[in-house]
Every structure is written in C-alpha cells, then in structure tokens.
Amino acid sequence: MNSIDNLKATIAKKGGVAMQNRFQVFFTPPTANSVKSLLNSDPKVLVGDIAKNAISGGSIKNMIPDPRDISILCESVNLPGRQITTIDYTAEKQSIKIPYGAINEDVTMSFILTNDYYMKKLFDSWQSGVFDMQRYRAGYKKDFTTDIIIQQLNQQNIPVYGVKLENAFPVTVSSINMDNNSENTIQKLNVTLSYENFVTEDIVDTIKSTAGVVGATLGI
Numbered sequence: 424m425n426s427i428d429n430l431k432a433t434i435a436k437k438g439g440v441a442m443q444n445r446f447q448v449f450f451t452p453p454t455a456n457s458v459k460s461l462l463n464s465d466p467k468v469l470v471g472d473i474a475k476n477a478i479s480g481g482s483i484k485n486m487i488p489d490p491r492d493i494s495i496l497c498e499s500v501n502l503p504g505r506q507i508t509t510i511d512y513t514a515e516k517q518s519i520k521i522p523y524g525a526i527n528e529d530v531t532m533s534f535i536l537t538n539d540y541y542m543k544k545l546f547d548s549w550q551s552g553v554f555d556m557q558r559y560r561a562g563y564k565k566d567f568t569t570d571i572i573i574q575q576l577n578q579q580n581i582p583v584y585g586v587k588l589e590n591a592f593p594v595t596v597s598s599i600n601m602d603n604n605s606e607n608t609i610q611k612l613n614v615t616l617s618y619e620n621f622v623t624e625d626i627v628d629t630i631k632s633t634a635g636v637v638g639a640t641l642g643i
Contacts, residue, residue: 504527505621585623595615
C-alpha cells in the first residue's frame with residue numbers, strides 16, 4: 424500500500440522532484456556574428472552597426488549574441504515529445520500495430536523582450552536566412568540551421584537531463600500585440616522551431632554541448 428512516507432522516501436532517494444522553472448536553453452543562431460567575424464568586418468559597416476545599436480538603446484556587447492543572455496531571456500520552453508507512427512496489421516483474429524517511423528514535435532519558446540528588441544531582431548535576422556523575402560528564395564539548409572541545447576536543472580542548478588535539437592530553425596515567429604490598456608504588461612515573443620531530430624544527453628555530454636555553444640559564439 425502506498426503512503427505519504429513511502430512517496431517522500433522515494434522522492435528523497437531520487438534527489439527530489441523536478442521543478443518546472445529550473446531550466447536553461449543554449450543556442451547560437453547561424454546568422455550571429457562571433458568575436459572574430461566582428462573584428463574582421465568592414466570598418467564602415469562596423470561603425471554603422473555600432474551607431475544603429477547605440478540609437479536603439481543597446482551596447483556594443485549586444486552585437487555578439489551571447490547564448491547566456493538568450494537563456495536568461497527565455498521564459499518558457501518545452502522538451503520535445505515523439506510519436507511512433509504505426510500501421511494496422513491484421514494477424515489472425517485481431518489487428519496489431521506495426522511501427523514504421525517517428526514524428527518529432529516542434530518546440531515552442533517564449534522570450535522576454537527588452538527595450539532594444541534583442542530577441543526579435545535576432546529571430547528576424549535568422550528567418551531572413553531561412554527564406555529571403557526580397558528575392559523570394561530559400562537558403563541552404565546548412566547555412567540556416569543550428570543545434571539547440573535544452574536542459575532540466577536541479578535545485579543546485581546542475582543539469583540532470585539534456586536534449587539536443589539537431590539542425591533546428593525557426594518556422595514561426597509570432598506577432599507582437601500592442602495595447603493601450605496594457606500599461607504594465609511585459610512584451611513577449613513566441614517562437615516555434617523545427618529540427619531534424621532530437622537526442623537525449625547525459626550530464627557529461629550536455630555540459631560539453633553547452634560549453635561548445637558558448638565557446639563557438641565567443642570565438643574561444
């Protein structure tokens with residue numbers, strides 16, 4: 424017979440319960456500039472970018488999309504699910520299901536928007552690499568996809584479960600509502616991403632993946 428004491432003992436043995444608000448997300452958009460590419464850019468373009476960034480209220484640091492900033496601004500995300508697709512096969516007296524493939528769920532993220540519209544500009548730039556609306560032409564997949572790391576953290580902020588979305592890209596960037604009646608409402612940005620496949624990672628692998636994403640962005 425189950426009891427409260429048995430439940431508490433089991434939870435304690437397993438290291439406590441997983442908390443919904445303890446997570447982090449890391450990725451580098453393929454259109455993002457690293458430290459090296461920023462320093463190697465045309466001086467006139469660089470000065471212009473710095474000026475536009477200053478006018479919008481940002482700093483020069485915002486010209487390098489830091490995966491740690493992205494993780495902090497991510498308000499919610501879902502760990503992807505997977506459905507096994509089957510066909511019905513009739514054998515003797517009853518039908519049985521035979522698996523033949525799998526469907527991965529899209530991942531939805533919600534971001535807090537800052538006054539420089541950092542996340543909106545990031546995804547606008549990323550989507551323009553996926554599909555150029557001026558030329559009405561799709562880009563090459565290798566140029567607009569990136570890996571995304573999603574981690575569940577414990578109470579000590581240590582990853583206990585990780586998922587890597589392979590070759591992900593944004594398929595939907597939701598509209599942003601403006602409303603005179605919402606004086607104290609923070610703007611949010613909802614994004615839906617598709618990807619080729621997701622793989623689960625253990626503690627060591629997911630920490631290595633995170634270090635790789637941050638290091639690649641900062642040119643380390």
